[in-house]
Amino acid sequence: MAYGLISEVIFEAKIYGWAFNPNAPGIWSTIGGWFNGVPVFFINFFIMLFVIIIISLLTKPPEDIVKLHEEIFRKVPIETGRKSVTETRAKS
DSSP, rough: HHHHHHHHHHIIIIIISSSSOOSTTHHHHHHHHHHHTOOOHHHHHHHHHHHHHHHHHHOOOOHHHHHHHHHHHHOOOOOSSSHHHHHHHTTT
């Protein structure tokens, strides 16, 4: 989220404005030429999505959350007989 905020402020306020354009200074003009006319927030959304996926894959979830998740979503054995699946799971 920090990346998203910083990049939006820098790209929109200092470099490009609302949309990418090739009139930006330095290497930013090359990137602006590739995405000419595309809104900055649109590209930032996909970059941020990529960053979120990478960070979530590189970090380990807290053990207490994992245990709670396993406890809440444990598999309930389904009894055979007259009870429906819904009734059996409602008991757990």
